[in-house]
Amino acid sequence: MKIKVLVIDDSALIRSLLTEIINSQRDMEVVGAAPDPLVARDMIKQLNPDVLTLDVEMPKMDGLDFLEKLMRLRPMPVVMVSTLTERGSEITMRALELGAVDFVTKPKMSITEGMLEYTDLITDKIRAASQAKVATLSRHPVVASGSSEPAKLRNPMISSEKLLIIGASTGGTEAIKSFLLKMPSDCPGILITQHMPAGFTKSFANRLDSLCQISVKEAQGGERVLPGHAFIAPGDKHLLLARSGANYVTELSDAPPVNRHKPSVDVLFDSAAELAGKNAIGVILTGMGKDGAAGMARMRDAGAYNFAQNEESCVVYGMPKEAVAQGGVDEVAHLEELPKLVLNYLIANSSRALRV
16 A cells, blocks of 8 residues: 655645655655645545645745644644755744654755655655654643753762763654753753754754753754753764763764764764763654664663653654664653653662762
């Protein structure tokens, strides 16, 4: 059974490009192409597609308005098609919050230039979206506020010695937000690799920084990894843990993609295994594929304690499933429970250290 895709974009060129790309695959087909959300609304009822590709900025009805209505009335997997601009990246972050599974940037090349690269990108995301679990959007989304600050750990032993190392892909932007919102201001330093293209990770980090009790920023390389600070891999570089004297610092690498990803979760996890050992706590969240599974196993072999998001709460249960299969995971839990379990582990582990 082929994946049925409905393309929604006001550009005839983009509709044609996406249709050609999708129809070149044996396992998917474009069942319709709409120039705006009003036409798309009727086509959804008639064609019952499995996945939508949705332009961000369109006439007659904004893509975000359409997405919000869709996720309340008829939730279904949506891949946003975004322009690579500052405004475009901020709108795309909002689309992910509203329930879009993932996004791609519009290609700058012509149909004949770089087709293979763009084909792999869009079709991989459509396949992931077709497997995604999509929830109905609440009319009253929870908004973080200062009054709900998580309890502080109040233990310098925890913050100075431990590190949290997080990896995610499809569905990961919201999973990471959910996790970080529950981190207290004195939590250990955090390094994060989320599969995301260049130009979007800064907006992602800024959005999280405005919501969380901790400081969140896109890694630049060379920053000290301090308690209460989280660093997100830039979209076109690998993020690694490094040392500068007695301090942990961030390091960026322009090495080739690993597992077809740059940034790669395996690259981050491998660096944590090598340099942090038992001081690292790994967390692998929702995502398609197996990036991070082998690195998490190496972290565990080096003494790290690792957590994985469970199938029920994942948008796509790929990366956590592979990590469990490869023996790198100590505990599996629902996304809502993971922050508490991680903090409890930190407290218990620190208490044992103090008793010794």
